[in-house]
Amino acid sequence: xxxxxxxxxxxxxxxxxxxxxxxxxxxxxxxxxxxxxxxxxxxxxxxxxxxxxxxxxxxxxxxxxxxxxxxxxxxxxxxxxxxxxxxxxxxxxxxxxxxxxxxxxxxxxxxxxxxxxxxxxxxxxxxxxxxxxxxxxxxxxxxxxxxxxxxxxxxxxxxxxxxxxxxxxxxxxxxxxxxxxxxxxxxxxxxxxxxxxxxxxxxxxxxxxxxxxxxxxxxxxxxxxxxxxxxxxxxxxxxxxxxxxxxxxxxxxxxxxxxxxxxxxxxxxxxxxxxxxxxxxxxxxxxxxxxxxxxxxxxxxxxxxxxxxxxxxxxxxxxxxxxxxxxxxxxxxxxxxxxxxxxxxxxxxxxxxxxxxxx
Numbered sequence: 001x002x003x004x005x006x007x008x009x010x011x012x013x014x015x016x017x018x019x020x021x022x023x024x025x026x027x028x029x030x031x032x033x034x035x036x037x038x039x040x041x042x043x044x045x046x047x048x049x050x051x052x053x054x055x056x057x058x059x060x061x062x063x064x065x066x067x068x069x070x071x072x073x074x075x076x077x078x079x080x081x082x083x084x085x086x087x088x089x090x091x092x093x094x095x096x097x098x099x100x101x102x103x104x105x106x107x108x109x110x111x112x113x114x115x116x117x118x119x120x121x122x123x124x125x126x127x128x129x130x131x132x133x134x135x136x137x138x139x140x141x142x143x144x145x146x147x148x149x150x151x152x153x154x155x156x157x158x159x160x161x162x163x164x165x166x167x168x169x170x171x172x173x174x175x176x177x178x179x180x181x182x183x184x185x186x187x188x189x190x191x192x193x194x195x196x197x198x199x200x201x202x203x204x205x206x207x208x209x210x211x212x213x214x215x216x217x218x219x220x221x222x223x224x225x226x227x228x229x230x231x232x233x234x235x236x237x238x239x240x241x242x243x244x245x246x247x248x249x250x251x252x253x254x255x256x257x258x259x260x261x262x263x264x265x266x267x268x269x270x271x272x273x274x275x276x277x278x279x280x281x282x283x284x285x286x287x288x289x290x291x292x293x294x295x296x297x298x299x300x301x302x303x304x305x306x307x308x309x310x311x312x313x314x315x316x317x318x319x320x321x322x323x324x325x326x327x328x329x330x331x332x333x334x335x336x337x338x339x340x341x342x343x344x345x346x347x348x349x350x351x352x353x354x355x356x357x358x359x
Contacts, residue, residue, distance in 0.1 A: 021045060033140060167301060170189045207306040216252065219232035
């Protein structure tokens with residue numbers, strides 16, 4: 001018998017720690033490091049980190065390119081933190097909100113010796129916590145002893161997996177909707193403590209036939225506020241309406257706001273768009289990829305619901321590839337071209353030109 005937390009539970013704890021500004025200890029390759037998210041760092045913790053050793057600032061390649069920092073490790077840069085620079089300097093490198101106002105932040109010196117796997121794992125953990133991908137890293141001799149002494153969460157690099165956390169069904173109930181009175185909502189929860197996802201089942205789809213499916217990523221601004229900056233709300237309503245008209249379908253509502261970067265970072269991206277950057281450029285300046293979503297979650301839910309083939313409502317070819325790669329046959333792509341406005345015309349053009357959407 002053991003009451004000790006499992007690896008998924010420690011991952012959930014680590015994400016929560018980072019969001020509270022608490023460091024975590026990462027180990028791997030015979031090395032260990034203390035890692036804290038710059039976004040949540042305070043002056044006291046910065047002083048404590050410096051007392052442990054020489055801190056390095058880990059930034060993703062996209063953010064490093066914006067700052068003209070050398071990314072000797074390919075996908076990230078390890079920037080030396082000068083002794084005379086403090087919290088304001090670190091936050092200015094992590095958050096691009098004032099880049100145009102103060103474009104010269106360097107010259108920045110990048111570390112080029114040694115391994116970067118602990119830094120890479122720290123950035124992945126920050127992303128999964130929906131924080132800016134910028135972490136302060138300090139190497140330590142004995143990570144286990146430090147974690148025990150300070151009560152910090154200890155994770156191995158291999159614990160931070162790129163695999164989709166297993167999902168399990170939590171509950172389901174009938175929900176009559178404007179689109180269809182024969183609606184039913186299923187709630188799925190990942191084992192690693194991440195966001196729950198929902199399947200809206202319209203009617204009683206035949207599991208032996210291709211089902212009309214929409215993979216819809218949560219969009220608070222579009223779905224709830226009716227934002228004119230995107231076409232998400234219109235796509236949500238159009239998909240449900242078509243499923244209601246056909247009498248059957250499944251809409252997967254995946255909690256991957258802002259293409260998987262979270263609402264706070266999405267608002268940061270919107271602010272950058274107001275400065276003249278398109279949606280992809282804004283994500284890159286923040287340090288994220290074009291799209292951080294994982295559509296394998298949707299495939300997992302569909303399989304758990306007993307479906308094997310789909311008629312996929314999408315303009316995004318990437319979703320088709322993921323469904324097929326996860327063993328679901330896509331028998332038809334059903335276009336969903338709705339919601340174009342004067343305010344989102346540029347956004348839609350960028351999705352077509354840079355993300356390959358079929359618009």
